[in-house]
Amino acid sequence: MMNGPLASFLTDANFKSVLYIVAFSLFIYGLSGLTGPKTAVRGNRIAAIGMSIAVVATLLVDPFHNPVLIIIGSLIGVGVGVPAARKVKMTAMPQMVALFNGVGGGAVALIAWAEFRTSGGFDVTPTYIVVFSLFSAIVGSVSFWGSNIAFGKLQELISGAPITLKALQLPVQALVGLVAIGSAVAIATGSTSEGLMVLLLISAGVFGVLLVLPIGGADMPVVISLLNAFTGLAAAAAGVSLDNQALIVAGMIVGASGTILTQQMAIAMNRTIVSVIAGGFGGGGGDAPAGAAGAGGGTVRSTSASDVAIQMAYARLVVIVPGYGMAVSQAQHAVKEMANLLESKGVEVKYAIHPVAGRMPGHMNVLLAEADVPYEQLKEMDDINGEFKRTDVSLVIGANDVTNPDARNKADSPIYGMPILNVDESQSTIVLKRSMSSGYAGIDNPLFVDPKTSMLFGDAKASVEAITEELKAL
CATH class of the missing domain: 3.40.50.1220 (TPP-binding domain)
Known part of the structure; x- marks a missing residue:
């Protein structure tokens, strides 16, 4: 536990607010640099500095809870993320983007679950916080599992062709969606059953899988952007439930940019976002011998x-x-x-x-x-x-x-x-x-x-x- 004038200054709410404002400014300025190859590297570094400042500001909490777990988690993240980013081939960049985006969604879903457990099932939590937490749990889980399916298709671990349950596709998808929403409603109206929270996460995950499996390889650029927007919205909702301004702003930036990019990609393919989600387009093609009749x-x-x-x-x-x-x-x-x-x-x-x-x-x-x-x-x-x-x-x-x-x-x-x-x-x-x-x-x-x-x-x-x-x- 920190003591003295320095500790008071570092943990002062106003000081943390100033750091967050600096971080937000660097997020936005860095993002503006990603509009062209000449400034993209610099923009990425500036945004990374902003994120580092936001992390430091978030950790300026007295008392400092679970420092060992935080350090271990940070080391694991650095140990996995840095080598992966440095070694990935440009051909594998799309699947890495899908995978990393999914990790973000999964992290948000786990945060919602942790909040549920530490608050005794949202027992005395304000209703609006409960709603935002449950929203982040559902959307984060959809993003995590959907992104993993997108990764599998891009990595050719799963067929790039649309995979559906045929006539059962929509009924099953609607059923698991209703289970997730029903579980959320039950929790929001007073249930403290952790089994319901687990059911919510599982059903939302199944919905994410069923959402992406029927989408063919031709639509993968749109899917990546759409899932990126999902993760951003889930992160922003988690920021509201945690009262963390950095998470709110970063999530809204990701959500907004992902939504705009999704719309632009859909227009470029003369497709609507609804038709992309409906799936059934594009199967990756099949080989024919060189010189065959066309x-x-x-x-x-x-x-x-x-x-x-x-x-x-x-x-x-x-x-x-x-x-x-x-x-x-x-x-x-x-x-x-x-x-x-x-x-x-x-x-x-x-x-x-x-x-x-x-x-x-x-x-x-x-x-x-x-x-x-x-x-x-x-x-x-x-x-x-x-x-x-x-x-x-x-x-x-x-x-x-x-x-x-x-x-x-x-x-x-x-x-x-x-x-x-x-x-x-x-x-x-x-x-x-x-x-x-x-x-x-x-x-x-x-x-x-x-x-x-x-x-x-x-x-x-x-x-x-x-x-x-x-x-x-x-």
């Missing part, structure tokens, strides 16, 4: 690295369209080297970035920033689509659904109406793929059999490196 029985035209190099070397404008295939093969550095060589030959190079290319929002931006691609060359979909008609060569690296012309031309297509990159308007299109497998939407792409399209089959990184060597020889 959509509608069209002919697939294979090409070679030397032919691709010749086409691009004599082009005025080359647009590179990255997709998840570039992430899988870790080809971003090879792509940057190839682009530098093209520019040295007087070729203008741009990168076309679709909002949902890859497996999470901003996936391609992060990969290319890692390879030091100038941010000015990264063109968002709305900015680059007008450029394709004057593009000599579009080089598509592992992108599928975001370049599928059926989204514009085929009214009965599952992706009809989804904004796409109009690469089919280029004078020539080169597609780098391992095989004729479909994308996450699980449908054929007529771009691959377009007369102006040539396919270069193989690992994306190896193909890009082969093209680069051919360019050096020209």
Whole structure:
């Protein structure tokens, strides 16, 4: 227990409020830096400093309860989090985001359970605190288990295809949802049974599992954002129940940003959030042998690295369209080297970035920033689509659904109406793929059999490196 003037000052409520205000300011300022690759690292560090200040302010409590447990928990968190963040490959970043987000939701649910136990089942707790605690328990549990299912799908531990109980899906999902809500109502109206609290957490967890299992891989970027928003809202509710301003503000920031991003991702896919939650879209696609007949029985035209190099070397404008295939093969550095060589030959190079290319929002931006691609060359979909008609060569690296012309031309297509990159308007299109497998939407792409399209089959990184060597020889 701390004593003396210093201890009084450090534990004074006004001093802690000042620290929280400083922390909030750093949260917001750091978040503003995440809007571009050049300032993202600095913004992340500033926000981390803000969080550190908030943690210190929260721990300035007299008496200092359970210091050993706090130290042990902190060491475990650092021991797991730092190595995981440093060693994770960029291809695995989406599943790490899903997993870490789920941990946050799970922590909030456990806090609600702990509050229930330490208060004797909310025996003398104000009603509004009980409501916020129960809300955080339900939403936190949904987020934890839903995020784990999203992780499993992204890590391919679970099939990326929609998994449902068929006709029983909605009835079962409604039942477990009602059990969770009913348990919460019973607790809020006076029940102190811990069994009800456990039932609430379990039923909410089952609801989270049933929520994400029917959602196909094509919608995973939206799901990650949605679950992130859930965790933020649960954390804010926990902050109210704990009377912790830092948790309230941080949770609201996460919840608001996650909600906005979810809406933007849904718009980018011409989907509603309700239709995403309804599931049943996208199955990860299946493999077909290289050179097989394409959509509608069209002919697939294979090409070679030397032919691709010749086409691009004599082009005025080359647009590179990255997709998840570039992430899988870790080809971003090879792509940057190839682009530098093209520019040295007087070729203008741009990168076309679709909002949902890859497996999470901003996936391609992060990969290319890692390879030091100038941010000015990264063109968002709305900015680059007008450029394709004057593009000599579009080089598509592992992108599928975001370049599928059926989204514009085929009214009965599952992706009809989804904004796409109009690469089919280029004078020539080169597609780098391992095989004729479909994308996450699980449908054929007529771009691959377009007369102006040539396919270069193989690992994306190896193909890009082969093209680069051919360019050096020209």
